[in-house]
Amino acid sequence: xxxxxxxxxxxxxxxxxxxxxxxxxxxxxxxxxxxxxxxxxxxxxxxxxxxxxxxxxxxxxxxxxxxxxxxxxxxxxxxxxxxxxxxxxxxxxxxxxxxxxxxxxxxxxxxxxxxxxxxxxxxxxxxxxxxxxx
Amino acid sequence: xxxxxxxxxxxxxxxxxxxxxxxxxxxxxxxxxxxxxxxxxxxxxxxxxxxxxxxxxxxxxxxxxxxxxxxxxxxxxxxxxxxxxxxxxxxxxxxxxxxxxxxxxxxxxxxxxxxxxxxxxxxxxxxxxxxxxxxxxxxxxxxxxxxxx
Numbered sequence: 364x365x366x367x368x369x370x371x372x373x374x375x376x377x378x379x380x381x382x383x384x385x386x387x388x389x390x391x392x393x394x395x396x397x398x399x400x401x402x403x404x405x406x407x408x409x410x411x412x413x414x415x416x417x418x419x420x421x422x423x424x425x426x427x428x429x430x431x432x433x434x435x436x437x438x439x440x441x442x443x444x445x446x447x448x449x450x451x452x453x454x455x456x457x458x459x460x461x462x463x464x465x466x467x468x469x470x471x472x473x474x475x476x477x478x479x480x481x482x483x484x485x486x487x488x489x490x491x492x493x494x495x496x497x
Numbered sequence: 498x499x500x501x502x503x504x505x506x507x508x509x510x511x512x513x514x515x516x517x518x519x520x521x522x523x524x525x526x527x528x529x530x531x532x533x534x535x536x537x538x539x540x541x542x543x544x545x546x547x548x549x550x551x552x553x554x555x556x557x558x559x560x561x562x563x564x565x566x567x568x569x570x571x572x573x574x575x576x577x578x579x580x581x582x583x584x585x586x587x588x589x590x591x592x593x594x595x596x597x598x599x600x601x602x603x604x605x606x607x608x609x610x611x612x613x614x615x616x617x618x619x620x621x622x623x624x625x626x627x628x629x630x631x632x633x634x635x636x637x638x639x640x641x642x643x644x645x646x
Contacts, residue, residue: 376530389521389528391559406579415583416562420529420555427554432545433533433593436554440587440636488585491554 365472365495371429371461376421378413378447379454386417400451412446418457418485419443422478425461426491429474437471438492445485455480461491470494500609500616500641504574509567509604514627515560519596522552529553542595551593558586561622561635564602568620569639576618576641584617585638591631599627607636614643 383397392414395402403411419441427433449455458479465473476489519539526536534541535551542550569576594600607619622635 382528382530385528389525392562416555416558416586417529419586420531420553423554424529424531427531427533433531433535433553434545434547434551436590438587438589439554440585442585443583 365463365466367463367466369463369472371425371463371474373458373460374425374428376424376457376459377454378417378421378449378457380411380449380451382454383411383413383417383449386414386420390414390416392416408446408448410448410450413449413455415441415443415446418447418478421457422459422476422486422489423491425459425476426474426493429461429496430493431496432494435494436491437494439490441476441489442487443485444487445480445483447480447485457485463495464490466495467492499611500574500576500618502609504568504571504606505609507568507606509564511601511603512560512564512567514599514601515563517552517594517596517598517600519550521559522550522556522596525556525559526553529555539596547593547595549596551595554588554590554593555586556594557588557624557633557635560600560602560624561637564604564622565620565637565639567604568606568618576616580642580644582640582642583638584640585619585636587636588633589636590633592633594632598632600624600632601627602635616641616643 464475472495478486602622619638
């Protein structure tokens with residue numbers, strides 16, 4: 364039985380330009396703001412930024428690694444609040460933590476996720492509904 | 498610029514079937530750095546009760562963003578794509594996507610609103626197999642930044 368307040372093991376991800384290129388290829392999102400510094404700054408961004416969907420994919424790892432079965436995630440939503448800027452060559456460091464905010468009558472756990480870069484929140488309303496590990 | 502409210506409720510034709518392959522799932526899992534064997538090894542997937550390797554929870558974006566582009570690129574709606582940023586994303590799964598699925602998406606315009614000089618469009622993508630089995634619903638919110646913003 365999972366209790367409200369259960370803390371999931373946190374994870375830290377380093378995001379490099381190469382990661383963004385790989386994600387662009389795998390996802391089919393080749394928007395130049397995710398790999399071309401000249402283009403990104405020309406449209407007013409501080410630098411190349413990560414795909415929001417890449418950050419979303421990394422963040423749910425805290426939930427899928429905890430659950431064991433990634434297919435146990437039945438609902439997952441986020442709001443993108445701040446771009447994840449990825450300088451070259453240093454990259455960005457994403458910290459993700461999760462806590463069980465509610466347990467439904469059907470046993471599914473609602474996990475609230477916190478995702479930050481340099482202490483600043485990059486995802487809001489990040490919540491996954493998941494069948495907890497047995 | 499305010500977008501035409503009459504687009505709310507508009508339903509677009511089903512997308513061409515997308516065939517989910519094992520190698521595409523492996524490629525996507527590798528791109529998000531996830532080594533879980535259930536994405537790679539059919540035997541590991543079967544052990545969890547799946548017919549074949551399953552896809553990571555956000556894999557569906559490959560099919561649903563393509564489908565949502567029907568709306569964003571609709572010349573009648575007139576969105577300036579260079580000003581579009583991703584606002585929110587949600588996936589409600591009936592079941593995980595797995596290798597061998599042939600998926601089609603029906604996109605509905607859920608809402609169009611304005612806030613702080615931006616246009617905000619939410620589309621819903623109902624994803625099913627070509628045989629009509631529901632797999633997931635994706636809610637995709639895009640923000641069209643105002644010219645002065």
